[in-house]
Amino acid sequence: MASKEISLISSIQKPSQLRKLIRELDMVENSISERRIRGDDQTKDLSLSFNLKGMIKHNELDLTNSVDLKNLRDFLEDLQNNAKVMHFSFTQPTSELVLNKLIEWLRKNIDPNILLTTGLNNSIGVGFTLRTTNKYFDFSLGNILRNNKELLVKKISEVNKDATS
Amino acid sequence: MNVWWIYTIIAILTAFTIAFIWLAYKLNEIQKNQKSPKNQLLESLGKSPEADVEHIFNREFREELRNRGRLYFEKIIGENAMFLQQDLRLTTSQLNDFMKSEISSTLKEEFSKYEQSIGDAKQMAIESIQKTLDTLENQRKTITEEVRKDLDVEKEKLIGNMEQNMTDIISHYLIEAIGDQIDLEDQLDYILGELDQNKEVIIEDLKHGI
Incomplete structure (x- = not known):
């Protein structure tokens, strides 16, 4: 399955917001992983920031999909290292x-x-x-x-x- | 000169005396030869020549001769003394004139030389002063030129500083005056316009940047 093309939303404007998003994504991934292990609903009552929600919605990502998460992470990390x-x-x-x-x-x-x-x-x-x-x-x-x-x-x-x- | 004159006078007097004596003798001889009655008488009276001579040249006659000789000698002496005196005066006068003329000419010559040397010294001093003045004038011109150049450079610098500072002052004034008065949202068109104008340069730089 081809990876989706991910793009930034307009509200993510600064490198600091990007770093914050990456940290948040780490926390979300950990949280989802814990819930998966416990067998709970992975995304129920999951508190996400405006930017993360926007990114997920704009790029039609599924948080429960590890591939999407990985793609998102890769994208954000790549951006952090190489963004203009x-x-x-x-x-x-x-x-x-x-x-x-x-x-x-x-x-x-x-x-x-x-x-x-x-x-x-x-x-x-x-x-x-x-x-x-x-x-x-x-x-x-x-x-x-x-x-x-x-x-x-x-x-x-x-x-x-x-x-x- | 005096000694020669005296010798000359003495010689003349001696000659006169001798001549007078000789003349007297000759007169006596002539009288004897003429056999004048008187002579005859005398001859007849004195027969020896010594006695005749003695008789003629008796003491009074000799005395007379001496007196006449003395008077003549004194006269000659007096005349010659007068001549000598005149000559001396003339000589003294000529000597004085000669000395005067010599001294005057020498003094004139020396004074003219002195005047010449003074003139030369004055001319040299004038030339030296003129050279000094010329040198000073040249230095003055050089210094004036350098000062003018320095002043021009300084003036240009001041004008440049003034222009630079004036624009900076005006810039700062405008920035301070209106910098906070215009909102960023009002400037947005200007900002986007400038970005648009320089878009290619920005893209190029970002493309090739590290």
Whole structure:
């Protein structure tokens, strides 16, 4: 039987969430295994996090199916080791809407399993900075102003000329 | 000169005396030969020449001769002394003039040499001062040029710093002023737009990144 193609849900956005999911999956696997040994219902009253539930539902997985569990684990571990991560810096803390929009765009245009991290940087002002594996992108207002410094100098010179004439 | 003059005068006087004596003798002889009555008388009166001579050149005559000789000698002496005096005065005067002219010419020559040396020294001093002034002028120009260059460099540096700092100040001002005023959700279009513009670069980097 061919393994199902597993993909991340949009609510799993950061590497920390991934690590947490993997730890939770460990606990769930252990719990299910214990219940199996005891002969209890493996998934009854099993407390799962939103992300784990979402992953199971989105990928149509069966927790009682060891293959599914294994595939999920393998997927998550592989992602933990090899996922592409992009780091965004903003002046303000990001809201859930912004993160969702970002991750949606990134997974649609860059990589379906990409993860991101966010940070704060007061010097940015408007805009953001982005750090990928080897590159650094500055899309901040400060950078825009620096790139247009000559325009500012030119305008100041024009103002000075008008003032002195 | 004085000794020669004295010798000359003495010689002249001696010659006059001898001449006078000789003349007197000859006159006497002539008188004797003319046989004038007086002579005859005298001849007849004195027969020996010694006696005649003695008779003619008696003491008074000799005394007269001596007096006349003395007077003539004194006159000659006086005249020659006068000549000598005049000559001496002339010589002294000429000597004074000569000394004056010599000293004047020597002094003039020395003064002209001194003036020449003074002039040369002055000219050398002027040339030395001029060289020093030229050197100072060149150094002044060099230093002025270097100072101007340094000032230009400094000015450019200051202008650059001012431009750099001004833009930074304005940047910081804008960031501080409006940085917190614009919500991230309002910036979302800008953020996604920038990501879209640089999508290929990002994909390439992630593809080849470690």
